[in-house]
Amino acid sequence: MNTRVETTLRKGMRALGHCYLQGVTIPQLSVGGARYQRNSGDSGRVRVGAVSYFTGTQAAHLGLGSVRTHGRHVADKALEAFSNLRGRLGIPQKDIQNDLPDNTFWLSALQAAEASTWIQAAFINQAEAKIEGLLHKELAAVMPSSVPKEAGELLQLMQTVALRIFETTCNPQLHRTRVARVSKGELKQVLQYPNDTDPANLIFGGQGLVYLEAARQQMDNENSEFTALKNKLKQTIPAMAEETVDMVLAAETEALNAINQ
Numbered sequence: 001m002n003t004r005v006e007t008t009l010r011k012g013m014r015a016l017g018h019c020y021l022q023g024v025t026i027p028q029l030s031v032g033g034a035r036y037q038r039n040s041g042d043s044g045r046v047r048v049g050a051v052s053y054f055t056g057t058q059a060a061h062l063g064l065g066s067v068r069t070h071g072r073h074v075a076d077k078a079l080e081a082f083s084n085l086r087g088r089l090g091i092p093q094k095d096i097q098n099d100l101p102d103n104t105f106w107l108s109a110l111q112a113a114e115a116s117t118w119i120q121a122a123f124i125n126q127a128e129a130k131i132e133g134l135l136h137k138e139l140a141a142v143m144p145s146s147v148p149k150e151a152g153e154l155l156q157l158m159q160t161v162a163l164r165i166f167e168t169t170c171n172p173q174l175h176r177t178r179v180a181r182v183s184k185g186e187l188k189q190v191l192q193y194p195n196d197t198d199p200a201n202l203i204f205g206g207q208g209l210v211y212l213e214a215a216r217q218q219m220d221n222e223n224s225e226f227t228a229l230k231n232k233l234k235q236t237i238p239a240m241a242e243e244t245v246d247m248v249l250a251a252e253t254e255a256l257n258a259i260n261q
Contacts, residue, residue: 001218002230004062004064005064007063007064007116008063008165009165009237011065013240013244014074014109014110015143016158016244017106017244017245018069018077018110019069020148020154021081021106024069024070024147025147025148026145029069029140029143030068031065031136031137031140032065034063034114034115035073035075035076036075036111037115038059040059041056042057043055043057043058051191054122054191054193055192056122057122058125058126059118059119060118062116064132073114078106079111085103085258099258101254103251103254121206122192123190123201123208123211127211131178142165144161151245151249155245158241158244158245163237166233166234166237172219175212179209179212179216191208
């Protein structure tokens with residue numbers, strides 16, 4: 001849970017960095033489903049009577065949604081901008097890491113956060129997906145309407161937006177609501193097949209409701225492991241923002257120098 005919050009912070013800050021690099025001052029930012037993923041699982045479905053179960057595992061994105069600018073994924077826009085820069089400079093594909101190391105590093109960092117996944121029981125990924133779909137709207141609401149042209153202002157904006165993302169992703173209200181509605185029978189809960197070939201996939205009894213309640217307790221409890229980890233993470237936000245701005249400025253300087261040579 002803590003890693004998902006951290007990855008979401010990085011994706012949000014890097015999206016702002018991309019807009020700054022490309023001079024997009026009115027980015028029209030939104031948040032939706034992920035664009036890329038690093039791996040995949042082996043999940044399936046089994047129906048027993050009227051009950052449908054998940055089997056196996058799925059690749060769950062660490063980031064809680066992906067940022068778009070003007071309706072397109074930032075990851076796609078960044079790749080497009082990098083390709084255009086390489087083409088403008090006439091740099092062969094095989095030489096980009098040597099000739100544009102800072103821009104290559106920046107693109108790699110942005111794409112890595114976008115595609116970062118880990119394997120988990122299918123029912124957990126599906127239970128979280130129900131929460132994440134609602135979370136996208138809340139994350140979009142905390143994204144800024146404009147991006148500054150000055151690096152100092154960018155750093156301040158990144159820290160402000162990151163704190164908003166942090167508070168949004170650590171808020172247990174969506175988990176509380178989902179647990180309550182599933183408990184009342186208003187919504188169906190997600191289940192793992194009881195005879196799954198890998199017993200590890202039956203963590204939390206293979207029940208989405210049990211998992212979501214455990215997550216809610218971690219988020220609500222001031223003495224939980226998650227709370228301790230998130231408090232440490234919050235303290236690192238200024239450093240994360242500074243690191244992101246440093247990467248952005250290095251890429252900007254490198255591109256300008258290469259163009260003016």
